[in-house]
Amino acid sequence: MSTRPGNNDFTVKIANVNGTGSASANALLMKTFFRMGIPVVGKNYFPSNIQGLPTWYEIRVSGEGYLARSGRVDVMVAMNAETYQKDLEEVAPGGYLIYDSTWPRAKTLHRDDISVIGIPLAKMCNEHFDTARSRVLMKNVAYVGAIAGLLDLDLDVIRDSLRQTFAAKAHLADANQQAIELGYNYVRENYQCPLPFQAIADNKTSDHVMIDGNTATALGCLYAGATVGAWYPITPSTSVMDAFKGFCEKYRVDPDTGENNYAIIQAEDELAAAGMVLGAGWSGARAFTPTSGPGISLMNEFLGYGYFTEIPAVFIDVQRCGPSTGMPTRTQQADVMSCAYASHGDTRHVLLFPANPEECFYMAVQAFDLAEQLQTPVIMLTDLDIGMNDWMAADFKWDDAYKPSRGKVLGEKELQEIEQFHRYLDSDGDAIPYRTLPGVHPKGAYFTRGSGHNMYGAYTEDAGEYQEIVDRLRRKWETAKCYVPQVEQEYSEQYRTGIIAYGSSDGAVREARDQLHKAGVGTNYLRVKAFPFTDDVQEFLDAHDRIYVVEQNRDAQLHNLLLLETRVSQEKLIPILHYNGLPINAAVITDRISQEVDKVVAA
Amino acid sequence: MSTRPGNNDFTVKIANVNGTGSASANALLMKTFFRMGIPVVGKNYFPSNIQGLPTWYEIRVSGEGYLARSGRVDVMVAMNAETYQKDLEEVAPGGYLIYDSTWPRAKTLHRDDISVIGIPLAKMCNEHFDTARSRVLMKNVAYVGAIAGLLDLDLDVIRDSLRQTFAAKAHLADANQQAIELGYNYVRENYQCPLPFQAIADNKTSDHVMIDGNTATALGCLYAGATVGAWYPITPSTSVMDAFKGFCEKYRVDPDTGENNYAIIQAEDELAAAGMVLGAGWSGARAFTPTSGPGISLMNEFLGYGYFTEIPAVFIDVQRCGPSTGMPTRTQQADVMSCAYASHGDTRHVLLFPANPEECFYMAVQAFDLAEQLQTPVIMLTDLDIGMNDWMAADFKWDDAYKPSRGKVLGEKELQEIEQFHRYLDSDGDAIPYRTLPGVHPKGAYFTRGSGHNMYGAYTEDAGEYQEIVDRLRRKWETAKCYVPQVEQEYSEQYRTGIIAYGSSDGAVREARDQLHKAGVGTNYLRVKAFPFTDDVQEFLDAHDRIYVVEQNRDAQLHNLLLLETRVSQEKLIPILHYNGLPINAAVITDRISQEVDKVVAA
Amino acid sequence: MSTLCAGCGHDSVTGALVQAAFELDIPPHRMAKLSGIGCSSKTPAYFLRQSHGFNSVHGRMPSVATGANAANGSLSYVGVSGDGDTLSIGMGQFTHAVRRNLNMLYIIENNGVYGLTKGQFSASADLGSKAKKGDANQQPPIDPCQVVLALGGSFAARSFSGDKQQLVPLIKAGLAHRGFAVIDVISPCVTFNDHEGSTKSYKFTRDHYHPAIHADYVPPSQEILAEYDEGSAMPVELHDGSKIVLRKIDEYYDPTDRSAALTQIQQAQTDGEIITGLLYIDESKPEMQEINRMPSVPLATMSYEKLCPGNDKLQALQDRFR
């Protein structure tokens, strides 16, 4: 289902070598579309390496506001000789390939069905810039200028951006501006500009920001009042803590004392990071640890401990492509099962599935509320696509009336008044006991242990006492269903085909539904935001004859959770799986569903 | 569904304090029944502590050969004042309670419906033995004598056992014999002997042994030719390595050189133990690590690594009561899900489910064969009940013609002949590639990595190359179905109700089926021995209207695997769950099924 | 109260802890007790019932203590661990707690074996020490005190469960010390490692016991008694104004010189001596809270208003993202 590009509907992909400083040029290009009021998303395909390997940046300009990969490249900027052939192949018929014509192109690499635009980027930059470093960097800026010329970008917007970026260093702004003009003028002079598809200024990006999910998550943690962040660096979650640190340095340093109203601890590994957040949560701080797949595997023992001892803590899994080390710079949604039931024994964990940076922000806050209300670890699962790519998101708003839900914590006064405190008693019938914090009152003292304990918190090896606790934990799971965020639905009674998805698959599903709708195939849609599933999920399943479950893993992991945790019958659920490490695009879904619909019609 | 005791059909339970040396007395008692030709099982309920806490040993004498807990106590030997009340309550109506009448019994502790037998055990032993230690020990032996008197045990058998045990220390044999007689004579003189139910010599134990599952597992590893055992101590798996060490010292020390033809490495933790067996498996040794739940949690990362890099290794999970530290000396079958899908990303592991020590022996061997044939970690799941309790088992036999299936390993000669070796190529279409061992031939060299690799073994971040590998791994999973052990079935077309169970739940199911049959309720039975499920499982599911899945965990974990990995419809599967840490007994199953049958009949 | 074996060294350590806490008059609810898994790690269940206790997972108590301390540095933290819990499975976390100079007292009840799993050698088992069944250990021991010194830690002591005289003041000093105070307490396992041939038995320990430096804890209010003569007494001033007075038993021992202390400890090891006392102290090293400039109000109880920048700031901030 590949369509032709049009105005405000095309994809530009830049092929480069990592470590050559193309990130800021690409960001400038993104920002230009955005500031022209045109919706845009940027996806970065970078290697698990620091310097010298191929890297790509893909910018999808979409007046319709589609967020997934388009699955199409209309303009390829081929800056990397090593991947030239592959990049050439990837251009959609009728598309354009820009290359640095400083050096001759290999004759063998040729296509008749696309247009090739040569620009002597290196040559021009060598002529205009002095240092080796600036020559390399300015080549990148120059291709931005060329694209500006080809797609009719607003040069004023670019100029303003540069001025803003280099506010303190006017000479850099000038140099960049010069590079822009080099590229711009060259194409304007040598090629027919603009191309048949162009950027047309619009007003669809006001009240929006460009942000990646990890930054948004960090902001959520900040606003939730999280104070203890423990972590061990791992791609693609590292920038969560980088961003959190940045925000804390800005907003959490006491102006009077210079003291830090936060603690960020770089742990020695993920086991330690997990232990730290449990220790902090037990003490009463809002604590979180961002990690990725291998970290989740290492945290298994502590996750089970947190479940059984009922300690609030927030775990953030920015999923990457597994199994094992897998492809650390590629995306997947493949940790769902291992998070849901992490750890040996009968364990189950509350999961949250934000679909975009906006939800990362709000759900991070919910994660802390849930963890404390339910007294249990909560795992928020994002992924590399959400976490590290550049998304357009509606402005984040904060309700200043928000108060953290600290759950059932007995304070000094309450403890003074009660006869005796028992940690694991279900006094309210909702299976959530009361807890106390260390240091508050002698009556609050209790002993936390991962071994068998009874409802009074005492050690036990008694079959009945033990079972009472695990049965209550199971009842607490039922309570959790009332607390977790509801699903998002688009439902019309006329359709009997449903789609279920979660997280970063959302964009592709939305686009696919539009495509299918245009092709006369109507579908309903439910997006799951949390585990355990709320009742709406069951209702949606009941209301459809066939439900496609779209996800980015090989083994149909959410599909599996649906089988296990609802009453759906297996035949109704049809997995649509995409798991090669690239973000899913709409075609995967549209093609599959329309094929099957054809089959049904043909039968 | 509690019946009355009868000849060769009763349960004796001994309540004691741990660390007081009752183990050998209890073993003597067990052995006596066994040597009299009467089937018997012994279950030990001991605390997670070394000395001073209550401990129980339960001997079920069952002419019918039932292996589960009877759920009934006919004779209670109440040697522990602290648990006296509880022990008293546990005696079945009409049963007997033996206590040490050296001290008066509390008047308040009284029951009309049982008979109480007082024996001045301490007094008699104090009179007859000199040292403090022997007085404590001989009290235990004396109650064995008393039981011998009450149940008409064969004194010659006891005498022979003692002689054999103390072959080197005649004075100990005599002292023990004397203690036996003290107890024996006291009851013979003071109480009506034998009791209405007695031990009648039989011949049902010939060609059988009394053995625990961990010893059997160790024997299996020995016979499989396992050479590297890495482990970190953890209850209830520790005795696997203890036994393996014992066997190796006996059979694996080179008589000429004194060299050890084995390596046992006590690792620093379970992560290290997992790494060691993968390193050894990669090198070509048969390697294994026994552990329990917390260890499995810690091994998650390496399990995923082994799956993705395709290294053979055997993991043995002697399951205990979870979650977290849980009750380390209580049993459960609650690690099934976490083993099946251990580690982040799309992973799945071959599991084996022995039901008793005999199968531990044979399946341990199969585990090594499977691991090498399939080039993947294999996890054998036993549990505390199988692993540490005393079971009657048919004699183990070894086929001297057995050759280890080493799977597809290219040797020196083969490597010499081939052009080039590629590690992850599916040359045979069964999704199993060839491997080579380090040190054999330069042509065999390849690079093992948990990061993305292609079929040639090279590093990749290419979407297609990566997917090729994980797709093949999924196909290998299909191949695995042809290799894993088949189910055990009892099937008759006339019944529409099936029972599925695995592992240590087998005994209770067999007994329950007999009980149900007597009550006119016919059932079929399938025992799963491995994951992935073989085709018979699907057939069995298809052939029944309702299938009870009996297991010892809260969350219905095998039931869940069936839902996920077969095409069964949910309504047909009815979990019967027992998870309080004690081994399941037949009544749990019989009561539930007959209740539901009544309901169906009533409706 | 304890469910350990009669005579277990760990129970004596419990006793010393109770006495030290009593003498220091710490309100029990201002203290937190943490441990891993093992017989030793059960200790926190046996003292100060009005303190919060945390029996974590095997070998990972330091991380929990680190998180707890980050959340609330105003409490006294006592960790009790075993040689298995600290030096085998826990080695990584232990060394990093040393490196962070986490403000807590960390007691290792060191018996050279895994008690709870029935007597396997631990990583502190000495070369040649015999197991109950006779096998001799053939790997060098990991000595937590040497590890602390090699890593640049701030407080390393060794003692013996059988010497309350020495142990109680050490515990007090450890509690008063600002930073990670490690006390390696030889604490014999009567059930699995108290036999002939074991180097962690009561007898062997008594026979080879060598106190090198005695430490007395002197509360802030109290004057140092004149009875110490200049040459051998060395007061170390603590942050709260209290003092640890070091009294040299070994004339040559200098517990403030890292290399010299290490040399002495290694020499004792070579000689088969168990050198005890406050083997090393450096009060000048900043502890974790200081390093991270943590506030005096614990993060755990800091009001949300201090933590949330509010909507206005959020709106302003987002201009960066346009």
Added chain:
Amino acid sequence: MSTLCAGCGHDSVTGALVQAAFELDIPPHRMAKLSGIGCSSKTPAYFLRQSHGFNSVHGRMPSVATGANAANGSLSYVGVSGDGDTLSIGMGQFTHAVRRNLNMLYIIENNGVYGLTKGQFSASADLGSKAKKGDANQQPPIDPCQVVLALGGSFAARSFSGDKQQLVPLIKAGLAHRGFAVIDVISPCVTFNDHEGSTKSYKFTRDHYHPAIHADYVPPSQEILAEYDEGSAMPVELHDGSKIVLRKIDEYYDPTDRSAALTQIQQAQTDGEIITGLLYIDESKPEMQEINRMPSVPLATMSYEKLCPGNDKLQALQDRFR
């Protein structure tokens, strides 16, 4: 071939490894290369293509090497790790490999940062060393050589990726040593830790570089050349008849005295000097295979007949269970 940054220290270490392997003439397929995760841990992918390579998970290479060595002790094992891989996540396994005296060469490509995850301080970052953005590290470094010495290890060396003259013979000595040979190679990260203020930069390392003891490897066949004069040259005989000739650059340095070596290393640390060379060697300690009395035929290739006791023995054995 390498995909590291141009100028990365790790590539020089690769070069030294290639040269050492070439000079020792080890058949490549008789060598196994192992690593964890990190830029450094990619090294094994860049040399000896005809050796089996094993890029394990982060920080856990020692356990894999231990298992491999147990299965087949007849190969030469080279492990390459990073400071993060060894001293943070890998600290537990590293220390236990030292304790087992696992027979392998273990190289730490030490750059004071996590290269692959973009420049966080690692546990070997020195006190006060500055990050690229300017923050100063405030925790003491973990020095692998001190750790080896504190744990009673058998071989500790330090070198610099920029000094092939020193590094190549050290690698040869480490390969020839029977036991766990640790070489801590300062190997600057040009991308994240080569700036002013970093104590692991090329410049800082060159400026503070202090060779104390030079080691030359002399193969079994070869005579020790007379050019070393008695006082400063010290040949250490290895198990295979080869020798390591230690040449003192620092007159007072004794690489066979554990405590003295530790003292010198700590002194250098205090002085801000990077002391290098074969800092400690003890050839007398048994390595893991010896301790466990492992056979000369590798277990991995031992015939099944030698391993299976057969049915008769099984039947006899079972009498115990009746």
